Amino acid sequence: MPVRFLLIAVAAFGVQFTLTGSAVADPPASSWARLRMCEASGRYDIVASNGHYGAYQFDLSTWRSVGGSGYPHRASPREQDYRALYLYRMRGWQPWTCARRLGLREDASARSRRVPSWAESAYIGGGGPAPAPTPAGGMPAWPGVVYAYGDCAAPLRAFQLRMNKFGYDFQGTGCYYAETRSAVIALQRANGIKTSGLLGPKTWRAAWKGKPQAG
Numbered sequence: 001m002p003v004r005f006l007l008i009a010v011a012a013f014g015v016q017f018t019l020t021g022s023a024v025a026d027p028p029a030s031s032w033a034r035l036r037m038c039e040a041s042g043r044y045d046i047v048a049s050n051g052h053y054g055a056y057q058f059d060l061s062t063w064r065s066v067g068g069s070g071y072p073h074r075a076s077p078r079e080q081d082y083r084a085l086y087l088y089r090m091r092g093w094q095p096w097t098c099a100r101r102l103g104l105r106e107d108a109s110a111r112s113r114r115v116p117s118w119a120e121s122a123y124i125g126g127g128g129p130a131p132a133p134t135p136a137g138g139m140p141a142w143p144g145v146v147y148a149y150g151d152c153a154a155p156l157r158a159f160q161l162r163m164n165k166f167g168y169d170f171q172g173t174g175c176y177y178a179e180t181r182s183a184v185i186a187l188q189r190a191n192g193i194k195t196s197g198l199l200g201p202k203t204w205r206a207a208w209k210g211k212p213q214a215g
Contacts, residue, residue: 025108026085026116032124033152033175038098042173044077056084062095081124085116125154125174139208147199151176159199159207163187166212186213 033042036055040046044055052059054072058080063072066086068079075083092110093099143155157174163183164170170179181197188195191210193202 026120026123027088027104027107029123029125030152031102031104032081032084033173034102035096035098035104037173037175037177038102039096041171042175043171044080045073047073054080056080056087056096058083058087062087066090078118078122082116082118082121085121085124089114089116139205142201142204147176149176149181149197156180156199159204162207 036042039057040048040055042055046055047053048057053063054075055077056072058068058072060071063083066083068075068083072080072083087095089109089112092106093104140155140158143153145153145155147153147156152173152175154174156176157172160168160170160174160180160183161172166183168179168183170183176199180199184199184203185195185197187193187206187210188197188203190213191202191206193206
């Protein structure tokens with residue numbers, strides 16, 4: 001009898017440990033950024049012709065299954081991020097065609113059936129963190145990272161929004177893809193910087209202190 005009770009206690013503890021551990025095993029923010037870019041070009045306000053809405057291309061029945069109301073594309077980025085994590089914990093990457101195309105892997109929280117808190121979904125950052133206050137000099141400090149095609153980071157969002165001053169139409173996804181690369185190269189050419197396509201300190205400075213166009 002004591003052995004039996006011990007085994008039951010160990011089993012119970014193991015289940016509790018597994019559930020607790022799964023709460024911190026959600027996909028990284030970079031995976032969500034790639035998913036949004038593939039599904040909706042990173043836009044939260046998009047409406048597709050096939051009846052799918054928002055950054056994660058929810059249909060209405062799926063949106064409502066995870067507690068959403070109204071239309072997904074009219075919800076805030078914060079709520080869309082939350083509902084996406086909620087869906088992931090219910091069904092893994094299965095609802096998203098782009099997840100398979102991108103080769104995204106599921107982890108311990110996929111299909112865990114654990115309803116997330118709003119705090120747990122905040123890391124996804126789809127709406128992007130608010131840009132840091134611009135210092136008196138007008139230019140945010142260079143983040144100390146050289147960015148290349150495929151990178152996703154908050155400072156990239158600040159760069160993209162700055163480039164909108166030069167006639168671009170960035171949504172501020174914070175992900176470095178074709179439009180960002182075109183802007184970087186154009187900026188490098190206009191300011192006599194080697195056209196590497198890499199967003200380093202010279203190109204960063206040129207976005208605030210340099211010329212927007214050659215000539």
